[in-house]
Amino acid sequence: MGRYNYLSLLRELAVTDFKLKYQGSVAGYLWSLMKPLAIFGVLYLVFTVFVRIGSNIPHYPIYLLIGIVLWTYLADSTTSALRSVVDKGDLIRKVYFPRVIILLASSISALITLMLNLMVIFVFLFALGIGVRLDWLWFFVLILELYLLSLGLSFFLAALYAKYRDFGHIWEVFLQLFFYATPIIYPLTIVPHRFQSLVLLSPASQIIQDSRKVLLGTGVLSSADLLHAPLFLFPYLIPLLILPLGYWYFEKSASRFAEEV
């Protein structure tokens, strides 16, 4: 298999995946920017005009946008990864290559969308006059943590979905549940005090809260404020644990994919 060029395959699959997502739509790639912005618009309207949850948070629009962009990435990347192996069934039944490439391609395609969305966040930050700070470097560590978390979950989900199609529905409900269990639209401060640190043990909550903190600077409860060492490390450990376990489970299942999908 020496000549087989896995990197080329990964690249082509990821680019194709991204291209096809916007195939046949007039606005094309702009949709990957417009979708989170539209969701943001709706939620912003609801939570400033009707529910007035956000009115006493400084920079609520950008606060909300960060939450939505990061959550949308986690939800979309895991959902498309879940179906990726089954969707590529034709390929799997007819070509041999390491199956992990399919999953990596799907994760990279989602990552491209995230990068475009992050550009929107930075444009907002500049427009609001929030200056560049050294803390922003920490944000890229959080993005890495988010990527590893999503990849680890994706390994489990794709392998489980190949065997049990139920996971399509289960994961949908699960995401809906966690959307509300995570401080995306509401501030962490409205959660009763004794539950706040519990919420932050979830890596999704921790990533979103900490991202707001490092990007905006003030007015956000971060995991460092509420969790004390060694508990502070706990949300970081989850992706580091899920990733190898997910990979192991995926590889264990991979030899059966050609017969299952």
Add this chain to the structure above:
Amino acid sequence: MADVAIKVSSVTKSFKLPHERYDSLKGNAIHLFTQKSYSRFDAVNEVSFDIKKGEFFGIVGRNGSGKSTMLKMLAKIYMPTSGAITINGSLSPFIELGVGFNPELSARDNVFLNGAILGLSRKSIEEKFDDIIGFAELENFVDQKLKNFSSGMQVRLAFSIAIQAQSDILLIDEVLAVGDANFQQKCFDVFVDLKKQGKTLVLVTHDMNAIKQFCDRAIMLEDGRVVAEGSPTDISEKYLLANYEAGEAGGRKKKSNQDRVFDNVILKNHTDKPATYFKPQEELRLSFAYKSRWKQPVHFGLQLFSSNDTLCFGSNSEINGIGPFLGSGAMTIALKPNLQSGNYFLSLAVVDESTTRILEFYPRITSFRVSQDGRNDGITVVGQHWKVDA
């Protein structure tokens, strides 16, 4: 061992066929405590064979004989349940043309995608891009979406990419059934070229002419077992016979191989090269050896059928003023049919001296394809001149 490209040692692949299949959690949960019952189905059963380096090897068999499962195991897509497959050299990882083609993408994008799937780097595809498009004769359609291509254009593109794969061993499943005569000739040249380069090729097909044209050796599978191994001519005759017998559903007495009258049936073109594809007015040469077991001299009959079993033409040796024949010999029949595009079959028969009684009939003993660009309908080509009368 050094000259063996692929060694297959008593390989078995079984599939568990659950009597009731639960592919949902609910199904599994409900039946958690009921004994699951499976029936085991051996798609491939204790199969062994060796393929030498540089050999063109054919695997034939009827539908469900296990030939595609075998090929998938060679390609590492399926793991054998037991036995071992040793592969010596780099292997093309695909078994079908145009795998991963996406109808929504342009021909250009599909070349890069399919090329990557076949294991080519982006750089080497860029270098060969013009060759690929040129060979497929699609220069004017590079940026068209694939969904607007005819199936023939898609296969031409797929084949053009596939031959760029630089592996030592190529695995191919049923590919030679499309394209016009001109493109077929190009494919034939490519195979000759691959052979010169010393590549090994495994071809799985129903098309006995392809086996006879390209392969050095072949095996025939039946119910997952190797039932015959030998020269392409032998194997293709056994295959046609097996098919014929299955078609007859045991109605007639089975002819054992020794009893067969016709042997070495080969279809050639006007340059005496074995061929399957012909232009409408091109000469066909049907050559065969015969071995008559009748004590009385016999005549031979020939019939040409279209793919929907319409008799297009029939004749015999008596009409042509030769024969009758006794014992064994060889013969070539030159034909110049005037046919429209399509698949056609030739049948041979042994008839008595008065040509009134058929002694033995060999339907569909060989087949060929005619392709042309015209848009006329029907079976034959008729000269025509249309004019408006005043």
